[in-house]
Amino acid sequence: MPGTKQFAYVSYTLTDCLVARYDIVANTYSNPQYLYSGQTVVVEPEADNDELRGYGVKTALLSVITGGKISVGAGGIDFNALQEMCGSSNATSGSAPSQFRHTTFSAGGGGLPYFGLIGLAATDDGGYDMIGVPCAKLDTFPKISADGKENKFNMSETSGKFIPISGTAFYIKGFQASSGWVAPITGTQFKALFT
Numbered sequence: 706m707p708g709t710k711q712f713a714y715v716s717y718t719l720t721d722c723l724v725a726r727y728d729i730v731a732n733t734y735s736n737p738q739y740l741y742s743g744q745t746v747v748v749e750p751e752a753d754n755d756e757l758r759g760y761g762v763k764t765a766l767l768s769v770i771t772g773g774k775i776s777v778g779a780g781g782i783d784f785n786a787l788q789e790m791c792g793s794s795n796a797t798s799g800s801a802p803s804q805f806r807h808t809t810f811s812a813g814g815g816g817l818p819y820f821g822l823i824g825l826a827a828t829d830d831g832g833y834d835m836i837g838v839p840c841a842k843l844d845t846f847p848k849i850s851a852d853g854k855e856n857k858f859n860m861s862e863t864s865g866k867f868i869p870i871s872g873t874a875f876y877i878k879g880f881q882a883s884s885g886w887v888a889p890i891t892g893t894q895f896k897a898l899f900t
Contacts, residue, residue, distance in 0.1 A: 713833070741783040830881075837875060
Protein backbone atom coordinates (compact mmCIF):
# COMPACT_ATOMS: atom_id res chain seq x y z
CA MET A 706 0.00 0.00 0.00
CA PRO A 707 1.45 3.41 -0.91
CA GLY A 708 2.32 5.86 1.84
CA THR A 709 0.13 8.79 2.73
CA LYS A 710 1.13 12.08 1.18
CA GLN A 711 1.48 14.96 3.60
CA PHE A 712 1.97 18.66 2.93
CA ALA A 713 5.17 19.92 1.32
CA TYR A 714 6.25 16.45 0.18
CA VAL A 715 6.85 17.19 -3.50
CA SER A 716 8.94 20.23 -4.35
CA TYR A 717 10.09 21.48 -7.72
CA THR A 718 11.50 24.80 -9.03
CA LEU A 719 13.96 26.85 -6.99
CA THR A 720 12.12 30.10 -6.25
CA ASP A 721 14.55 31.94 -3.96
CA CYS A 722 18.10 31.74 -2.69
CA LEU A 723 19.35 33.97 0.12
CA VAL A 724 22.84 34.31 1.54
CA ALA A 725 24.08 36.18 4.62
CA ARG A 726 27.57 36.61 6.04
CA TYR A 727 27.99 34.60 9.26
CA ASP A 728 30.07 35.64 12.27
CA ILE A 729 31.01 32.27 13.73
CA VAL A 730 32.21 33.79 17.02
CA ALA A 731 29.19 36.02 17.72
CA ASN A 732 26.73 33.56 16.07
CA THR A 733 25.11 36.41 14.09
CA TYR A 734 24.27 37.07 10.45
CA SER A 735 24.41 40.16 8.28
CA ASN A 736 21.27 41.27 6.45
CA PRO A 737 20.60 38.64 3.76
CA GLN A 738 20.95 39.21 0.03
CA TYR A 739 18.87 37.51 -2.64
CA LEU A 740 20.81 35.72 -5.35
CA TYR A 741 19.68 37.19 -8.67
CA SER A 742 18.62 34.62 -11.27
CA GLY A 743 19.38 31.65 -9.02
CA GLN A 744 19.42 28.35 -10.86
CA THR A 745 20.70 25.65 -8.53
CA VAL A 746 21.22 25.03 -4.83
CA VAL A 747 22.65 21.61 -3.97
CA VAL A 748 23.26 20.39 -0.41
CA GLU A 749 25.14 17.09 -0.15
CA PRO A 750 25.71 15.77 3.38
CA GLU A 751 28.92 13.88 4.17
CA ALA A 752 29.57 11.30 6.88
CA ASP A 753 32.33 9.25 8.45
CA ASN A 754 31.49 5.59 7.92
CA ASP A 755 32.92 2.44 9.43
CA GLU A 756 32.10 -1.23 9.83
CA LEU A 757 32.87 -3.46 12.79
CA ARG A 758 33.61 -7.09 12.13
CA GLY A 759 33.66 -10.03 14.46
CA TYR A 760 33.67 -13.77 13.92
CA GLY A 761 33.81 -13.32 10.16
CA VAL A 762 30.73 -11.11 9.78
CA LYS A 763 29.77 -7.46 10.08
CA THR A 764 28.45 -6.83 13.59
CA ALA A 765 27.91 -3.05 13.63
CA LEU A 766 27.79 -0.09 11.29
CA LEU A 767 28.77 3.50 11.94
CA SER A 768 27.60 6.54 9.99
CA VAL A 769 28.14 9.98 11.56
CA ILE A 770 27.20 13.15 9.68
CA THR A 771 30.20 15.49 9.75
CA GLY A 772 29.11 18.31 7.44
CA GLY A 773 28.85 18.35 3.69
CA LYS A 774 29.20 20.05 0.34
CA ILE A 775 27.19 22.83 -1.26
CA SER A 776 27.02 24.21 -4.77
CA VAL A 777 25.26 27.31 -6.06
CA GLY A 778 24.64 28.32 -9.66
CA ALA A 779 23.18 31.53 -11.06
CA GLY A 780 22.81 33.49 -14.25
CA GLY A 781 24.98 36.55 -14.53
CA ILE A 782 27.10 37.96 -11.72
CA ASP A 783 25.34 39.04 -8.53
CA PHE A 784 27.79 41.45 -6.87
CA ASN A 785 25.80 41.81 -3.64
CA ALA A 786 25.48 38.05 -3.09
CA LEU A 787 29.17 37.59 -3.88
CA GLN A 788 30.00 40.18 -1.23
CA GLU A 789 28.26 37.99 1.37
CA MET A 790 29.78 34.71 0.19
CA CYS A 791 33.26 35.89 -0.83
CA GLY A 792 33.98 38.95 1.28
CA SER A 793 34.44 41.02 -1.88
CA SER A 794 34.10 44.79 -1.71
CA ASN A 795 31.74 46.70 -4.00
CA ALA A 796 31.87 50.34 -5.02
CA THR A 797 29.62 52.17 -7.46
CA SER A 798 30.52 55.54 -8.83
CA GLY A 799 29.38 57.99 -11.46
CA SER A 800 25.80 58.89 -12.25
CA ALA A 801 23.27 57.29 -14.59
CA PRO A 802 23.67 56.47 -17.39
CA SER A 803 27.45 56.43 -16.92
CA GLN A 804 27.77 54.49 -13.66
CA PHE A 805 30.23 51.70 -13.13
CA ARG A 806 30.65 49.09 -10.43
CA HIS A 807 34.03 48.02 -9.14
CA THR A 808 34.29 44.75 -7.24
CA THR A 809 37.52 43.59 -5.64
CA PHE A 810 38.29 39.99 -4.66
CA SER A 811 41.18 39.91 -2.20
CA ALA A 812 43.89 37.27 -1.88
CA GLY A 813 45.65 36.19 1.30
CA GLY A 814 44.62 37.55 4.69
CA GLY A 815 41.82 35.79 6.51
CA GLY A 816 40.51 34.08 3.37
CA LEU A 817 36.89 33.67 2.41
CA PRO A 818 34.18 34.31 5.04
CA TYR A 819 31.56 32.03 6.54
CA PHE A 820 27.98 32.53 5.36
CA GLY A 821 24.53 31.04 5.75
CA LEU A 822 22.42 29.84 2.82
CA ILE A 823 18.69 29.36 2.37
CA GLY A 824 17.15 27.80 -0.75
CA LEU A 825 13.39 27.80 -1.28
CA ALA A 826 11.44 25.55 -3.65
CA ALA A 827 7.74 25.56 -4.46
CA THR A 828 5.70 22.44 -3.67
CA ASP A 829 2.95 20.93 -5.80
CA ASP A 830 0.35 21.57 -3.10
CA GLY A 831 0.84 25.35 -2.83
CA GLY A 832 3.52 25.48 -0.14
CA TYR A 833 7.29 25.73 0.05
CA ASP A 834 10.23 23.58 1.07
CA MET A 835 13.20 25.40 2.56
CA ILE A 836 16.68 23.99 2.87
CA GLY A 837 18.98 25.95 5.14
CA VAL A 838 22.70 25.71 5.79
CA PRO A 839 23.72 27.81 8.81
CA CYS A 840 27.49 27.79 8.24
CA ALA A 841 29.26 27.33 4.91
CA LYS A 842 32.42 28.52 3.22
CA LEU A 843 33.26 28.50 -0.48
CA ASP A 844 36.26 26.57 -1.77
CA THR A 845 37.18 29.51 -4.01
CA PHE A 846 35.65 32.48 -5.79
CA PRO A 847 32.90 31.50 -8.25
CA LYS A 848 33.81 30.37 -11.71
CA ILE A 849 32.51 33.01 -14.11
CA SER A 850 32.29 32.08 -17.78
CA ALA A 851 31.71 34.20 -20.87
CA ASP A 852 31.16 32.24 -24.08
CA GLY A 853 32.29 33.90 -27.32
CA LYS A 854 31.38 30.92 -29.51
CA GLU A 855 27.62 31.01 -29.03
CA ASN A 856 25.04 33.59 -28.00
CA LYS A 857 24.46 32.49 -24.40
CA PHE A 858 23.93 34.18 -21.08
CA ASN A 859 26.95 34.26 -18.78
CA MET A 860 26.77 31.96 -15.77
CA SER A 861 28.47 31.85 -12.40
CA GLU A 862 28.91 28.66 -10.41
CA THR A 863 30.60 27.90 -7.14
CA SER A 864 30.91 25.19 -4.55
CA GLY A 865 32.04 24.85 -0.98
CA LYS A 866 31.55 23.01 2.27
CA PHE A 867 29.36 23.35 5.34
CA ILE A 868 29.93 22.45 8.98
CA PRO A 869 27.53 21.82 11.87
CA ILE A 870 26.64 24.62 14.27
CA SER A 871 25.48 23.54 17.74
CA GLY A 872 25.25 19.96 16.47
CA THR A 873 23.05 20.75 13.45
CA ALA A 874 24.43 20.42 9.91
CA PHE A 875 21.44 21.67 7.88
CA TYR A 876 17.68 22.18 8.03
CA ILE A 877 14.69 21.26 5.90
CA LYS A 878 11.41 23.04 6.61
CA GLY A 879 8.10 22.42 4.89
CA PHE A 880 5.57 25.23 4.71
CA GLN A 881 2.02 24.00 4.14
CA ALA A 882 0.96 27.28 2.50
CA SER A 883 3.05 29.80 0.60
CA SER A 884 1.77 32.45 3.02
CA GLY A 885 3.71 30.69 5.78
CA TRP A 886 6.99 31.81 4.21
CA VAL A 887 8.07 35.27 5.27
CA ALA A 888 11.28 36.35 3.56
CA PRO A 889 13.91 37.49 6.08
CA ILE A 890 15.11 41.08 5.81
CA THR A 891 17.48 41.22 8.78
CA GLY A 892 20.19 38.91 10.04
CA THR A 893 18.07 38.15 13.11
CA GLN A 894 15.14 37.03 10.93
CA PHE A 895 17.51 34.96 8.78
CA LYS A 896 18.88 33.20 11.88
CA ALA A 897 15.36 32.53 13.22
CA LEU A 898 14.64 30.32 10.19
CA PHE A 899 17.28 27.89 11.52
CA THR A 900 15.13 26.82 14.46
